[in-house]
Amino acid sequence: MSDEVHIEVECDADIVQARAGGRALASQLGFSRTDATLIATAISEVARNIVVHAGRGEIVVRKEDGTDRYGVVVIARDSGPGIADLEAAMEEGYGTKGGFGLGLPGTRRIMDDFDIESAVGSGTTVTMRKWRVRDELERLREKRHQMG
Ligand SMILES: Nc1ncnc2c1ncn2[C@@H]1O[C@H](COP(=O)(O)OP(=O)(O)OP(=O)(O)O)[C@@H](O)[C@H]1O
Numbered sequence: 001m002s003d004e005v006h007i008e009v010e011c012d013a014d015i016v017q018a019r020a021g022g023r024a025l026a027s028q029l030g031f032s033r034t035d036a037t038l039i040a041t042a043i044s045e046v047a048r049n050i051v052v053h054a055g056r057g058e059i060v061v062r063k064e065d066g067t068d069r070y071g072v073v074v075i076a077r078d079s080g081p082g083i084a085d086l087e088a089a090m091e092e093g094y095g096t097k098g099g100f101g102l103g104l105p106g107t108r109r110i111m112d113d114f115d116i117e118s119a120v121g122s123g124t125t126v127t128m129r130k131w132r133v134r135d136e137l138e139r140l141r142e143k144r145h146q147m148g
């Protein structure tokens with residue numbers, strides 16, 4: 001499996017695929033089952049928002065490298081109607097189209113970093129990350145591995 005998953009999201013089956021792809025990548029990167037599940041849940045929330053509120057868009061999940069940590073970054077992008085009041089949308093209970101308004105605030109809690117950009121008429125981009133600490137033993141093993 002490569003270090004990147006890219007999925008066009010338009011229907012429920014795509015949400016399932018984005019969720020599964022994100023989970024697989026997270027497991028491959030060494031995230032615990034619990035963390036992989038949280039990442040998968042966050043991905044399905046933003047994917048569902050794309051389908052319900054924007055109609056279509058895309059999700060990219062890829063590895064992000066740091067010195068002492070590494071992780072996954074999830075980018076969910078669409079060119080839908082955008083969100084007029086972002087602050088309100090990030091509050092619990094602000095739901096349109098019959099939603100409970102829990103998806104975005106819940107997703108922000110689940111992930112380590114969360115950023116949302118939106119402009120009315122041009123779309124919405126959510127960028128979020130979850131990190132994993134690279135411990136000393138892991139760093140040593142990687143070094144040995146590189147030396148062959
Ligand atoms: N990609 C998007 N494009 C346009 N509007 C969006 C998008 N994502 C979220 N929103 C707006 O932000 C609101 C809050 O989103 P959130 O996911 O928290 O709640 P919800 O989707 O309405 O309900 P729930 O996720 O609990 O089923 C939505 O009701 C919608 O108005």
Ligand SMILES: [Mg+2]
Pocket residue numbers: 045048049099102103104
């Ligand atoms: Mg939602």
